[in-house]
Amino acid sequence: MRAGLKRDRVRDFLLDFIADKRPGEAIPSxxxxxxxxxxxxxxxxxxxxxxxxxxxxxxxxxRGTFTGPHRVTxxxxxxxxxxxxxxPAEGHWLSRILEFGLAPAGPQLATRLRLAPADAxxxxxxxxxxxxxxxxxxxxxxxxxxxxxxxxxxxxxxxFYRLLRERFGxxxxxxxxTIEATVTDETEAELLGVPQHFPALGVERTTxxxxxxxxxxxxxxxxxxxxxxTSELHFDADSG
Amino acid sequence: MRAGLKRDRVRDFLLDFIADKRPGEAIPSxxxxxxxxxxxxxxxxxxxxxxxxxxxxxxxxxRGTFTGPHRVTxxxxxxxxxxxxxxPAEGHWLSRILEFGLAPAGPQLATRLRLAPADAxxxxxxxxxxxxxxxxxxxxxxxxxxxxxxxxxxxxxxxFYRLLRERFGxxxxxxxxTIEATVTDETEAELLGVPQHFPALGVERTTxxxxxxxxxxxxxxxxxxxxxxTSELHFDADSG
DNA sequence: CGCGGCAACTGGTTAATACCACTCTATCCA
DNA sequence: TGGATAGAGTGGTATTAACCAGTTGCCGCG
Numbered sequence: 001m002r003a004g005l006k007r008d009r010v011r012d013f014l015l016d017f018i019a020d021k022r023p024g025e026a027i028p029s030x031x032x033x034x035x036x037x038x039x040x041x042x043x044x045x046x047x048x049x050x051x052x053x054x055x056x057x058x059x060x061x062x063r064g065t066f067t068g069p070h071r072v073t074x075x076x077x078x079x080x081x082x083x084x085x086x087x088p089a090e091g092h093w094l095s096r097i098l099e100f101g102l103a104p105a106g107p108q109l110a111t112r113l114r115l116a117p118a119d120a121x122x123x124x125x126x127x128x129x130x131x132x133x134x135x136x137x138x139x140x141x142x143x144x145x146x147x148x149x150x151x152x153x154x155x156x157x158x159x160f161y162r163l164l165r166e167r168f169g170x171x172x173x174x175x176x177x178t179i180e181a182t183v184t185d186e187t188e189a190e191l192l193g194v195p196q197h198f199p200a201l202g203v204e205r206t207t208x209x210x211x212x213x214x215x216x217x218x219x220x221x222x223x224x225x226x227x228x229x230t231s232e233l234h235f236d237a238d239s240g
Numbered sequence: 241m242r243a244g245l246k247r248d249r250v251r252d253f254l255l256d257f258i259a260d261k262r263p264g265e266a267i268p269s270x271x272x273x274x275x276x277x278x279x280x281x282x283x284x285x286x287x288x289x290x291x292x293x294x295x296x297x298x299x300x301x302x303r304g305t306f307t308g309p310h311r312v313t314x315x316x317x318x319x320x321x322x323x324x325x326x327x328p329a330e331g332h333w334l335s336r337i338l339e340f341g342l343a344p345a346g347p348q349l350a351t352r353l354r355l356a357p358a359d360a361x362x363x364x365x366x367x368x369x370x371x372x373x374x375x376x377x378x379x380x381x382x383x384x385x386x387x388x389x390x391x392x393x394x395x396x397x398x399x400f401y402r403l404l405r406e407r408f409g410x411x412x413x414x415x416x417x418t419i420e421a422t423v424t425d426e427t428e429a430e431l432l433g434v435p436q437h438f439p440a441l442g443v444e445r446t447t448x449x450x451x452x453x454x455x456x457x458x459x460x461x462x463x464x465x466x467x468x469x470t471s472e473l474h475f476d477a478d479s480g
Numbered sequence: 481c482g483c484g485g486c487a488a489c490t491g492g493t494t495a496a497t498a499c500c501a502c503t504c505t506a507t508c509c510a
Numbered sequence: 511t512g513g514a515t516a517g518a519g520t521g522g523t524a525t526t527a528a529c530c531a532g533t534t535g536c537c538g539c540g
Contacts, residue, residue, distance in 0.1 A: 006524070029490060040525050042282070045491090062490050062532035181421050181439040181464025199421040199439060224421030246494070269520060280495045285521090301521050302502035483540085490533070501522075508515080 006039050010047035012211060013037060018056055019210075021067045027057070029064065097152040098137075098191075099125035102144050112206070112217045113143055120144030124155055127191055134192045135226055142216040146170060164215065171210040178204045179229060182221065192223050199224035246279050250287035253277060258296055261307045267297070269304065337392040338377075338431075339365035342384050352446070352457045353383055360384030364395060367431055374432045375466055382456040386410060404455070411450040418444045419469060422461065432463050439464035 010033075017027060027033070030048070034041050048065065051057040059065050102120045110117040122144045128136040140160075147168055154163060164170040182202040189196040201222040207215045250273075257267060267273070270288070274281050288305060291297040299305050342360045350357040362384045368376040380400075387408055394403060404410040422442040429436040441462040447455045 005522095031490090042526090043524060046523090059491065060533090061492070062534080064490060064533095176470065178468055178470045179419055179441075180468035181441040181462070183423075183439045197437075199423050201419075201421045222421070228418055228420035230416065230418045245492095271520085280497095282496090283494055286493090299521065300503090302504080302519085304503095304520060481540105483538105485536105485538090487536085488534090491531085493528105493530070495528080496526090498525075499523085501520100503520075504518090506515100506517090508513105510511100510513085 006043050007046050007050075008212070010037055010039055010044055011050055014047060014051060014057075015210060015212070018051070018067050023067055025067050026064045027067065094129045095126040095138075095156050096129065097124065097126050097155060099123065100152045100155075109141060109217070113141065113214050115143055122147060122150065124152075126155060130226075133226070134223070136220050136222040137188055137191055138218060138220040140216055140218050143214075146215065170215055172207055172215060173210045175205050175207040177206075184221070188221055192221075194223060194225075201227060201229070246283050247286050247290075250277055250279055250284055251290055254287060254291055254297075258291075258307050263307055265307050266304045267307065334369045335366040335378075335396050336369060337364065337366050337395060339363065340392045340395075349381060349457070353381065353454050355383055362387060362390065364392075366395060370466075373466070374463070376460050376462040377428055377431055378458060378460040380456055380458050383454075386455065410455055412447055412455060413450045415445050415447040417446075424461070428461055432461075434463060434465075441467060441469070443469075 014027070021027075028036070030041055030044055034044050037044065048057060048059075052059055052065075056068050057065055058068050100123075102122055105113060105115045105117055105119050105121045107117050109115075109121055110119065113119075113121065115121070120143075121141050124138075124140045126138050126140070127134055128138055147164070147170075150168075161172045164172055180202045182200050183197045184192060184194060184200050186196055188200070189198060192198070192200075201224060203218070203220045203222065205216075205218045205220075207218070209215050254267070261267075268276070270281055270284055274284050277284065288297060288299075292299055292305075297305055297307060340363075342362055345353060345355045345357055345359050345361045347357050349355075349361055350359065353361065355361070360383075361381050364378075364380045366378050366380070367374055368378055387404070387410075390408075401412045404412055420442045422440050423437045424432060424434060424440050426436055428440070429438060432438070432440075441464060443458070443460045443462065445456075445458045445460075447458070449455050
């Protein structure tokens with residue numbers, strides 16, 4: 001059965017609506033949208049709240065709701081090896097595929113990916129290598145239906161997101177990423193070529209496409225001595 | 241004056257409530273809390289939603305709502321002009337000032353802060369404490385001219401940025417932040433109450449005001465078991 | 481002609497209520 | 511004794527209905 005949540009239906013409608021607009025344009029008033037979409041205002045507002053939280057819309061009390069400032073490209077970049085800025089999964093990285101296979105999602109992963117527990121999930125584990133030195137272990141899990149025909153060699157070089165876009169028509173749009181400190185366990189240490197209990201960054205990322213569908217769930221571990229994350233933060237200008 | 245929003249009142253109540261709990265403990269059911277606090281369920285749920293988004297609570301359909309894994313998650317807004325997510329536990333942080341004093345910048349720091357080497361720099365080292373447990377060591381360095389009259393007590397609680405804005409007219413606007421994996425040294429371990437060589441996050445931040453002047457340079461170390469960073473990334477909607 | 485104030489918008493908050501979906505448990509029947 | 515089942519409890523979604531609080535612009539009065 002389709003999820004069929006009204007909130008999602010409304011959010012999708014708004015996403016389409018926004019797509020045609022330039023930054024700063026107004027969307028119809030909440031009450032008008034309610035009538036047009038046949039939903040209640042709380043429901044509509046819940047949908048708008050989501051888009052406001054992700055920065056696609058901006059509310060202004062007493063004036064209206066507007067499409068957000070032009071989206072930030074690459075709001076977060078990582079420095080590899082210490083000196084240069086590169087998007088995490090772009091450029092001259094190489095990968096050694098350690099695991100590649102389909103399996104049922106199971107209850108936990110099904111929840112994360114918003115799938116049914118029986119749906120197929122592609123699980124890829126790869127060792128990411130820069131300048132002949134292992135840098136990270138990446139465990140990717142994504143809906144099997146999304147990438148039918150994907151083979152291991154596809155994931156050995158190049159940008160995975162570009163591949164998703166150009167070959168599978170998946171429009172990667174946003175991600176929520178969590179970074180934490182950890183240390184390597186025995187297996188990880190061996191693969192990364194560092195001592196056991198070596199400092200490392202654990203990164204979890206959930207990625208969504210333009211329709212809000214979850215595209216991938218990734219859990220990675222990066223060598224602490226060769227990877228760091230730089231982000232640029234912007235604060236609101238409100239009067240406070 | 242207090243905002244007086246019921247939602248905020250409820251959120252504060254829940255924060256206090258959570259403070260006493262160990263990770264994974266259940267909170268009363270939504271319906272019970274409604275009765276106890278005298279608010280409607282939508283209002284209560286709005287408050288809980290906030291805490292769930294910040295990771296302090298976890299909902300489980302059909303079972304209940306539980307305190308999250310015991311960690312403080314700081315969400316970073318990655319959208320320009322978008323909403324700024326304050327650290328969730330804002331009001332509950334305390335600080336023990338370890339060092340507080342003016343000194344000439346010196347050559348290196350002068351470069352970082354864009355000052356002359358002879359200019360005064362205020363250096364503050366503080367131990368940040370959440371729920372009576374040490375969480376981080378923060379070494380703040382900022383131009384002395386910016387905060388004349390600042391005393392140690394000012395930095396023991398509350399939001400430093402709000403203080404900068406309201407008392408010193410400094411309009412904090414953007415920051416560049418770098419996160420890396422590290423481990424505690426002897427001193428840090430003792431202050432944080434963890435073993436030596438314990439996993440930790442090293443964070444460096446350079447903060448600017450609306451005019452682009454550098455407001456502060458901060459180097460912090462956070463306990464890896466109690467802190468993580470969440471950011472929301474947005475990619476361009478452009479075709480191509 | 482200029483200015484003040486009153487509508488008529490806008491989003492912001494809260495309420496009361498209904499029903500759905502999931503989890504657990506206690507009970508009942510085979 | 512064991513497994514199926516019904517019920518009670520939980521969070522999840524959606525509705526209707528008010529009222530509050532900023533913003534804007536029109537219109538009438540000075």
